[in-house]
Amino acid sequence: MATSETSNIKRLQVRRFKPEENPKSTYLTEETGIWAWMTTVDHKKIGLMYLASILFFFFVGGTLALLLRTELLTPAQSFITADTYNQIFTLHGAIMVFFFLVPSVPAALGNFVLPLQLGCKDVAFPRVNLLSYYIYVIGAVFTLIAIFTGGVDTGWTFYTPYSATTGGNVMMMTLGVFILGFSSILTGVNFIVTIHRLRSPGQTWNKISLFLWSLYATSIIQILATPVLAITLLLLTMERALHIGIFDPALGGDPVLYQHFFWFYSHPAVYIMIVPGFGIVSEIISTFSRKHIFGYWAIALSSLAIAFIGFLVWGHHMFTAGQSSLANMVFSFLTFLVGIPTGIKIFNWVATMYKGSIDMKTPMLYIMAFLFLFMIGGFTGIMLGSLAVDIHLHDTYYVVAHFHYVMMGGMVMAFLGGLHYWWPKMFGKMYNEFWARIACVVIFIGFNLTFLPQFVMGSMGMPRRYFNYLEQFQGYHQASTYGSYILGIGFLIIAAYLLHSLLRGKKAPPNPWGSRAMEWQTSSPPSLHNYEHTPVVINGPYDYHKPMSEFQLGIEGSHNGHGEHQHTETKTVEADK
Amino acid sequence: MAQTSANVKKGDHVQHHFVDSDQQFESAKMGMWIFLVTEILFFGGLFLAYIVFRSWYPELYLMASDHLDTFWGAVNTVVLIGSSLTVAMAIRSAQLNQQKGLIINLAITIALACIFMVIKYFEYTHKFDLGIYPGAYYAYDGIAHDKANIFFSIYYMMTGLHGIHVLIGIGLMIWLIVRARKGHFHSEYYTPVEITGLYWHLVDIIWIFLFPLLYLID
Ligand code: HEM
Ligand SMILES: [Cu+2]
Numbered sequence: 001m002a003t004s005e006t007s008n009i010k011r012l013q014v015r016r017f018k019p020e021e022n023p024k025s026t027y028l029t030e031e032t033g034i035w036a037w038m039t040t041v042d043h044k045k046i047g048l049m050y051l052a053s054i055l056f057f058f059f060v061g062g063t064l065a066l067l068l069r070t071e072l073l074t075p076a077q078s079f080i081t082a083d084t085y086n087q088i089f090t091l092h093g094a095i096m097v098f099f100f101l102v103p104s105v106p107a108a109l110g111n112f113v114l115p116l117q118l119g120c121k122d123v124a125f126p127r128v129n130l131l132s133y134y135i136y137v138i139g140a141v142f143t144l145i146a147i148f149t150g151g152v153d154t155g156w157t158f159y160t161p162y163s164a165t166t167g168g169n170v171m172m173m174t175l176g177v178f179i180l181g182f183s184s185i186l187t188g189v190n191f192i193v194t195i196h197r198l199r200s201p202g203q204t205w206n207k208i209s210l211f212l213w214s215l216y217a218t219s220i221i222q223i224l225a226t227p228v229l230a231i232t233l234l235l236l237t238m239e240r241a242l243h244i245g246i247f248d249p250a251l252g253g254d255p256v257l258y259q260h261f262f263w264f265y266s267h268p269a270v271y272i273m274i275v276p277g278f279g280i281v282s283e284i285i286s287t288f289s290r291k292h293i294f295g296y297w298a299i300a301l302s303s304l305a306i307a308f309i310g311f312l313v314w315g316h317h318m319f320t321a322g323q324s325s326l327a328n329m330v331f332s333f334l335t336f337l338v339g340i341p342t343g344i345k346i347f348n349w350v351a352t353m354y355k356g357s358i359d360m361k362t363p364m365l366y367i368m369a370f371l372f373l374f375m376i377g378g379f380t381g382i383m384l385g386s387l388a389v390d391i392h393l394h395d396t397y398y399v400v401a402h403f404h405y406v407m408m409g410g411m412v413m414a415f416l417g418g419l420h421y422w423w424p425k426m427f428g429k430m431y432n433e434f435w436a437r438i439a440c441v442v443i444f445i446g447f448n449l450t451f452l453p454q455f456v457m458g459s460m461g462m463p464r465r466y467f468n469y470l471e472q473f474q475g476y477h478q479a480s481t482y483g484s485y486i487l488g489i490g491f492l493i494i495a496a497y498l499l500h501s502l503l504r505g506k507k508a509p510p511n512p513w514g515s516r517a518m519e520w521q522t523s524s525p526p527s528l529h530n531y532e533h534t535p536v537v538i539n540g541p542y543d544y545h546k547p548m549s550e551f552q553l554g555i556e557g558s559h560n561g562h563g564e565h566q567h568t569e570t571k572t573v574e575a576d577k
Numbered sequence: 578m579a580q581t582s583a584n585v586k587k588g589d590h591v592q593h594h595f596v597d598s599d600q601q602f603e604s605a606k607m608g609m610w611i612f613l614v615t616e617i618l619f620f621g622g623l624f625l626a627y628i629v630f631r632s633w634y635p636e637l638y639l640m641a642s643d644h645l646d647t648f649w650g651a652v653n654t655v656v657l658i659g660s661s662l663t664v665a666m667a668i669r670s671a672q673l674n675q676q677k678g679l680i681i682n683l684a685i686t687i688a689l690a691c692i693f694m695v696i697k698y699f700e701y702t703h704k705f706d707l708g709i710y711p712g713a714y715y716a717y718d719g720i721a722h723d724k725a726n727i728f729f730s731i732y733y734m735m736t737g738l739h740g741i742h743v744l745i746g747i748g749l750m751i752w753l754i755v756r757a758r759k760g761h762f763h764s765e766y767y768t769p770v771e772i773t774g775l776y777w778h779l780v781d782i783i784w785i786f787l788f789p790l791l792y793l794i795d
Pocket of ligand 2: 313316
């Protein structure tokens with residue numbers, strides 16, 4: 001291959017390294033055994049460990065949700081008591097937010113993909129990466145202890161003064177989430193440094209993928225917001241342990257201060273929960289439209305803009321909590337501003353699809369669902385951001401529907417899209433495309449049936465977090481409950497065919513989608529050190545007008561510093577054995 | 578930007594996923610700086626609580642601050658600033674390959690940190706003797722303000738968390754000494770010393786804010 005100029009100081013001898021079709025040794029076949037997995041510092045294995053854990057929590061949280069919905073089939077008590085109901089919705093929220101959604105894309109998919117997209121062998125601090133996983137596990141253990149030693153009935157927001165006085169084991173739970181926060185922080189630190197320092201030769205800031213930009217923006221939010229959650233929960237824990245009184249009006253403290261603290265984290269945290277999803281959308285839309293992404297910089301910078309503005313809007317959760325009306329107006333205005341960068345993204349994605357050759361494979365199908373559902377979630381967010389409307393809608397099912405449209409309709413769809421997109425890369429196996437599409441449609445229908453009625457009954461005044469309700473709402477609640485069962489079936493289908501794919505799936509080629517992005521230019525699954533060469537980047541990850549050969553360059557003669565793996569040279573020999 | 582020099586022989590200390598020693602050093606340093614940002618936000622929450630309550634109960638802060646011992650607070654400030662100097666000297670020793678200097682400077686830093694903790698211990702026990710406990714356990718009637726407990730809750734939270742950071746720092750430096758005695762650090766590789774030093778400076782700086790805000794306002 002030709003020699004190319006890769007930076008202003010260096011000329012590198014490069015040649016093409018075609019990804020191997022039948023890799024003999026992959027990260028899954030090396031360093032096997034329980035102990036090797038538990039002590040691994042390989043980002044891919046850690047990513048899979050996270051993946052297994054978050055899927056477990058998704059299952060637990062989902063089961064709890066079905067219990068809640070079943071209770072709500074009738075206006076009166078059906079089969080669980082009010083106290084149990086409170087505990088279940090608290091657990092459902094806390095588990096879904098802190099143990100599933102926050103780590104879902106960054107820690108699970110991101111961990112796997114980020115170094116692959118940078119062409120490096122690992123994240124900057126592999127041991128810290130493993131540490132962050134174990135911190136997550138410890139946080140989870142605390143939470144489990146809390147569940148079995150009294151439970152928590154405060155809601156995932158742990159509002160004071162209720163959370164400081166109610167029974168149950170709130171302390172264990174807040175400590176669990178406190179610990180969990182450090183896992184999130186460490187992942188953020190790791191990602192930022194890795195993106196800054198470990199890019200491949202030639203990979204300048206305008207040649208990294210938009211998924212990396214979104215992880216970068218997310219990491220910034222994680223490191224700036226999570227410590228505030230940590231101190232908040234620590235203060236709350238102390239409030240319960242020692243009654244330090246900071247949030248307790250009886251001792252001279254202020255419960256609204258708690259809400260400020262909490263939402264200063266938790267509003268940015270909703271962007272921790274959605275911005276990585278934006279990154280996945282960009283990847284998938286470009287790949288399945290076979291087209292250069294429209295407005296690369298607009299999408300990249302709007303992620304940073306969202307991260308920034310996201311820090312200035314937390315007050316919109318407290319419009320009815322006794323904020324001054326000036327503060328209300330400012331927060332309301334700033335809330336509207338968030339819609340701008342979000343809108344920019346949507347327009348650019350749609351413009352990318354325009355005149356592309358669109359291939360409606362499963363990942364793309366999920367992204368279509370994302371666009372549709374997330375827009376509804378975003379627009380209803382803007383409505384909640386307007387003061388007069390929010391006074392009416394605050395703490396009703398309308399809010400519940402809003403955040404489920406963004407969190408589940410947005411992020412979970414993006415997560416599922418990403419999971420299906422990278423699945424062949426992770427395991428080297430294809431899944432059944434037919435059933436995957438069926439499941440996507442089932443989930444889409446189930447989702448809307450579950451949450452659309454909630455907008456309606458919310459605007460009619462159905463308050464959230466109640467286990468009984470007026471009879472007039474029964475029709476909506478029943479529709480919602482049946483919808484949730486359909487959703488459940490959709491997820492069971494996914495579980496079935498993914499399991500089948502793991503055990504009997506067809507072998508995946510290195511690049512089943514014909515993508516230009518870097519992670520597809522190595523074998524599926526990748527080898528232990530990701531690439532057998534040092535990749536060199538001369539094009540952006542969406543340059544579909546350039547030939548594939550230009551995306552598979554590596555430094556001539558190098559073995560990525562690992563002499564013992566020389567598959568490129570010995571390939572034919574080994575294939576004969 | 579990552580520099581590629583695949584044919585250059587790496588030193589033993591360079592982990593496999595880094596291209597060279599510089600890249601590893603720069604990464605570690607950057608990671609620590611970002612971590613320090615998170616620390617600042619962590620304490621930031623407490624500073625915010627301090628500000629809120631001070632603007633509500635300004636007279637309480639003036640009265641309660643009288644009960645903090647400015648003299649010992651000042652001594653502790655000097656002690657910590659001194660330890661920042663010695664930790665910087667430890668880094669310098671590592672850069673110059675002076676094994677002995679490195680170990681001695683780290684040892685002095687640890688000693689100063691311990692002095693800090695001992696003084697803090699006496700300050701705390703003195704308050705406990707008076708009945709100045711945090712929160713609901715507050716049982717002192719020497720301050721004529723019914724929200725006096727709040728000031729001391731904040732005081733204990735801030736200095737307590739800072740104290741925990743000092744203890745962690747002591748632990749880190751003991752670990753550094755153990756490694757230094759095995760000869761792990763030299764002019765080509767002293768990253769752990771450098772980033773522990775950064776951490777220690779932050780612990781110092783936080784105290785430099787805590788001292789005037791808590792002790793010197795009367
Ligand atoms: C266009 C962007 C968005 C706007 C303008 C917006 C606006 C709002 C407003 C004003 C509320 C408060 C409603 C109330 O309690 O009365 C709210 C609640 C909420 N939003 Fe959003 N939102 C947006 C996007 C998102 C995203 C992307 C997520 C998560 C991925 C999200 C998650 C939530 C959650 C969880 C709540 C309820 C929290 C609770 O009280 O339990 N929002 N949103
Ligand atoms: Cu918000």
